[in-house]
Amino acid sequence: MRNLFVQKLHKLITNDPRVILLTADLGFGAFECFEPYRNKQYFNVGICEQLMASMAAGLSLEGFKVFIYSIGIFPSLRCLEQIRNDISYHDCTVTIVTTGVGFSYGSLGMTHHCVQDIGVIRSIPNIDIFTPSNSYEMNEVFNDIDGISYLRIDKSELDLIPKNRLSDSFCFCYFQNDKFEEKEKTLILSHGSIGSISFPFLKNKFKIDFYTLACIKESKGLLDLCKKYKKIVTIEEHSEVNGFFCFVSSMLAKHKILKEIDFIALPENHVSIVGDQNYLREELKLNSEALYSKII
Secondary structure, eight states: OHHHHHHHHHHHHHHOTTEEEEESSOOTTTOGGGGGGBTTTEEEOOSOHHHHHHHHHHHHHTTOEEEEEEETTTTTTTTHHHIIIIIITTTOOEEEEEESOBTTTGGGOGGGOBOSHHHHHHTSTTEEEEOOSSHHHHHHHHTTOOSEEEEEEOSSOOOOOOSEEOTTSSEEEEEEOTTSOGGGSEEEEEOSGGGGGGGGGOSTTSOEEEEEESBOOOOHHHHHHHHTOSEEEEEEEEESTTSHHHHHHHHHHHTTOOOEEEEEEEOSSOOOOOOOHHHHHHHTTOSHHHHHHHHO
């Protein structure tokens, strides 16, 4: 996904002199294509994420469209005050890009766990949160990124191609069991590559349909979809606090839609275990076995 993002951003920078990329001393292997634009449309600000965010706000107020880039929680939680006060309050055209979300950098310990960022960013006004599950979804959402956006790029991908997409949102259908009516089935909703834990159940013997949401934003199509099902299960590699489950639950509650809903997410406690992404997912029950207990 990151390589596709770089390709699309490079094309944007090449065609529009008012597009700028700022990086906080990261991304050099992937960003070689931007070298001709160094100190013109491409700037390395060093390990100074707060400066990067404020600099982006200033550039935006001068008419530039700015992308800021780092890994994990560093472009979100480390410079949260600048995102809130400088970027959001002044309604700047800035896209905050992070790669390596969830437990992608799990081997580096809890300082690199990007599992509270959605909850925090959701609380700040005017920010659209994009969470593509694979390169197909990245390609779909990139052209819609405008205004203030937060783009999460997972290091792993959902290895499927969607069947279709809802017309009014970035909600993608990957599996529909046509043997049963929606009122008999469970709707599995996820974002990011963690949706892969549903793969063992994408068979006609299970009463489920599987969708992903690449932009955590309410839409009529998403509401209508949720209304149809007997039950909803959300999946996320994120804290249960103010994350994807909370988004779906609050959306349904706001519209007075009564629905059985369950979730797979991380508890609100810090995770002190060290290991790679797959190891941490297994240890923390973000796996197919946990999902099986929710859909049977």
